Amino acid sequence: MTTVVKQERLVAINPTRSCAPIGAMLSTFGIHGAITINHGSQGCATYPRHQMARHFREPVEVATTSLTEKTTVYGGKENLLAALKNIWDRFHPTMITVCSTCLSETIGDDIPGIIEEFQDKHPEIDIPILSVRTPSYIGTHITGFDNFLKELATRIPARRKKGDSNGKINLIPGWVNPGDLRELRDILREMDVAATFLTDYADTLDGGYYNPRPHVLQGGTALAEVQDSSRALATIALQKHIGGEAAKVYKRKHNVPAHILPMPIGLANTDKFLETVAEVTGKPIPESLQVERARLLDAIVDTHIFNTGLKVGIFGDPDIVYGMVRLVAEMGMVPRYAVTATDSKAWGEDMAALAEELGLDNLDVVYRSDLYELHKRMKEDPVDVVIGHSKGKFLADAEKIPLVRVGFPVEDRFGYHRRAIVGYEGAIYLVDEITNLLLAQRGNVVSNTLLAHELNETPDPAGGGCGQCGGG
Ligand code: SF4
Structure with a gap:
C-alpha cells in the first residue's frame, strides 16, 4: 500500500535541504550580467557560496550587506543602501537581486521600501532591482528559486500588445x-x-x-x-x-x-x-529525437535482467524525486521510498497518484523529511540502491549499497554538474549509471550472468567448455 506522511518531528536530523537564498542566487546567475546582494550576515552569503562552488567547481560571487550586532538592533537600511551603490560603482550590473535572509526578515527591514528610496536618490542607475523574500524558515532552496522566478515574471516582462508574438x-x-x-x-x-x-x-x-x-x-x-x-x-x-x-x-x-x-x-x-x-x-518531433528515444528503450531492455525487481530509495528535490520514481519504474525496479525536505502536501498527493498510475503497491512517501527518517525506514525494510545527492553517502555506506548521485549538492565527485539527467540522452546516462553502480556492488558479470560477490564464485576457464565464449 502507498502511504503518504508529513514528518512531524520538530528537529531535522541530517537534512537534505539547503537554505532559501541559494535558490534565488542560483537563478540570478542565469541572467547575463546580473548580481545578487544578500541582505544578512556574512555567513548567509558564505554558506551558499561554498555550497555552489563545491558543486559547480566555479568561483561564485555574491555580495553581502554584512549585518552586525549593531545593525541587527537598529536595522540594516544604511548597509543595503551602501551595498547597492558599491555594487553599481564596481560592476555596473544589468540587474540586482536583493535576497532577504533569516536575519533581515526577523529584524523586519522593509527591503522593497529601501530599494525604492535608493532608486529615488539615484535616478541615473536605471536597472531593475528585485526584492526576493528568502528567509529559510519559510522554506528551502526550492522556495528561494521559485520566489525569484515569480518576482522576475511579475517585474521584468514588458506589457504585451494584443495578438503580439515573438514566436518563441x-x-x-x-x-x-x-x-x-x-x-x-x-x-x-x-x-x-x-x-x-x-x-x-x-x-x-x-x-x-x-x-x-x-x-x-x-x-x-x-x-x-x-x-x-x-x-x-x-x-x-x-x-x-x-x-x-x-x-x-x-x-x-x-x-x-x-x-x-x-x-x-x-x-x-x-x-x-x-x-x-x-x-x-x-x-514535428524530428527523426533524430525518435532515434534517441529508441536508444533509451534499447538501454532499458539491455539492462533489465540486472535491475528488474530491485528496490530503490529516492530522496531530494520534489520534482527530481517525482521524475526518478517514474524512471526506475520504467526500468522494472521497485521504488520503495520517496523522501523530500519540501513541506508540500500537494507533492504527496501527486506521488500517491503516480504510484497508483504505475501500479506500485508499497511506496512510502514522506515530505518535510530528512535522511535520518529515510535511514530508519531503510533499516526496517532494506533497499538495493539509493538515489540522491552527496549527503546520502553515509547511509549508503552504512547499508553497503550504492548511491546514485543525482541532485544538489554533488560535492564528492567531479563532473556531475556537466551531465544531463533530462531528455532521452539524460535517461540513457541514468540507466547506465544505476546499472553499473549496482553491478560493481553486487558481483561480477561474466557472459551476461551476474555472479554475486557473496557466493564467492569465479568462472573456471578450465572447466565446462571453451574458456573464450563459455560454450560447451
Ligand atoms: S541564517 Fe538563514 S539565510 Fe542565513 S545561512 Fe542560515 S539558513 Fe541561510
Missing part, C-alpha cells in the same frame, strides 16, 4: 545542472524551436578558463529577452515546485498559455515534454 517559447527548467540546460538547448535546436530560458546559468556556472577572467561572466539570458518574454507562444515549466507559479504569472498578466509539466526524466516524461513543444509550436 518561454522555458523554465527549474533547479537543474548546466548539463541539463545544454541538453534542453540541444533538444529545442533539433526541433528548430526558439526559446527564452528563464533562466540559463549553463555558461556562467560551467564556463571556461580565461585569463584574464572577464569582468562580466559569459552566458546567461539577456535581460532584453526576459523583457520580451511576455510575447511568447507559451510558457513551459519543467518543475511544478520551481517555476510553476511563474508560468501562471505569465498567463495571468500577459495571457501566455502555461504548461506545467513533470521534469523530463525518463521515457514518458520526456515524451510529454516533446509532445507539448510540438503542440505549442506546430513543429
Whole structure:
C-alpha cells in the first residue's frame, strides 16, 4: 500500500535541504550580467557560496550587506543602501537581486521600501532591482528559486500588445545542472524551436578558463529577452515546485498559455515534454529525437535482467524525486521510498497518484523529511540502491549499497554538474549509471550472468567448455 506522511518531528536530523537564498542566487546567475546582494550576515552569503562552488567547481560571487550586532538592533537600511551603490560603482550590473535572509526578515527591514528610496536618490542607475523574500524558515532552496522566478515574471516582462508574438517559447527548467540546460538547448535546436530560458546559468556556472577572467561572466539570458518574454507562444515549466507559479504569472498578466509539466526524466516524461513543444509550436518531433528515444528503450531492455525487481530509495528535490520514481519504474525496479525536505502536501498527493498510475503497491512517501527518517525506514525494510545527492553517502555506506548521485549538492565527485539527467540522452546516462553502480556492488558479470560477490564464485576457464565464449 502507498502511504503518504508529513514528518512531524520538530528537529531535522541530517537534512537534505539547503537554505532559501541559494535558490534565488542560483537563478540570478542565469541572467547575463546580473548580481545578487544578500541582505544578512556574512555567513548567509558564505554558506551558499561554498555550497555552489563545491558543486559547480566555479568561483561564485555574491555580495553581502554584512549585518552586525549593531545593525541587527537598529536595522540594516544604511548597509543595503551602501551595498547597492558599491555594487553599481564596481560592476555596473544589468540587474540586482536583493535576497532577504533569516536575519533581515526577523529584524523586519522593509527591503522593497529601501530599494525604492535608493532608486529615488539615484535616478541615473536605471536597472531593475528585485526584492526576493528568502528567509529559510519559510522554506528551502526550492522556495528561494521559485520566489525569484515569480518576482522576475511579475517585474521584468514588458506589457504585451494584443495578438503580439515573438514566436518563441518561454522555458523554465527549474533547479537543474548546466548539463541539463545544454541538453534542453540541444533538444529545442533539433526541433528548430526558439526559446527564452528563464533562466540559463549553463555558461556562467560551467564556463571556461580565461585569463584574464572577464569582468562580466559569459552566458546567461539577456535581460532584453526576459523583457520580451511576455510575447511568447507559451510558457513551459519543467518543475511544478520551481517555476510553476511563474508560468501562471505569465498567463495571468500577459495571457501566455502555461504548461506545467513533470521534469523530463525518463521515457514518458520526456515524451510529454516533446509532445507539448510540438503542440505549442506546430513543429514535428524530428527523426533524430525518435532515434534517441529508441536508444533509451534499447538501454532499458539491455539492462533489465540486472535491475528488474530491485528496490530503490529516492530522496531530494520534489520534482527530481517525482521524475526518478517514474524512471526506475520504467526500468522494472521497485521504488520503495520517496523522501523530500519540501513541506508540500500537494507533492504527496501527486506521488500517491503516480504510484497508483504505475501500479506500485508499497511506496512510502514522506515530505518535510530528512535522511535520518529515510535511514530508519531503510533499516526496517532494506533497499538495493539509493538515489540522491552527496549527503546520502553515509547511509549508503552504512547499508553497503550504492548511491546514485543525482541532485544538489554533488560535492564528492567531479563532473556531475556537466551531465544531463533530462531528455532521452539524460535517461540513457541514468540507466547506465544505476546499472553499473549496482553491478560493481553486487558481483561480477561474466557472459551476461551476474555472479554475486557473496557466493564467492569465479568462472573456471578450465572447466565446462571453451574458456573464450563459455560454450560447451
Ligand atoms: S541564517 Fe538563514 S539565510 Fe542565513 S545561512 Fe542560515 S539558513 Fe541561510
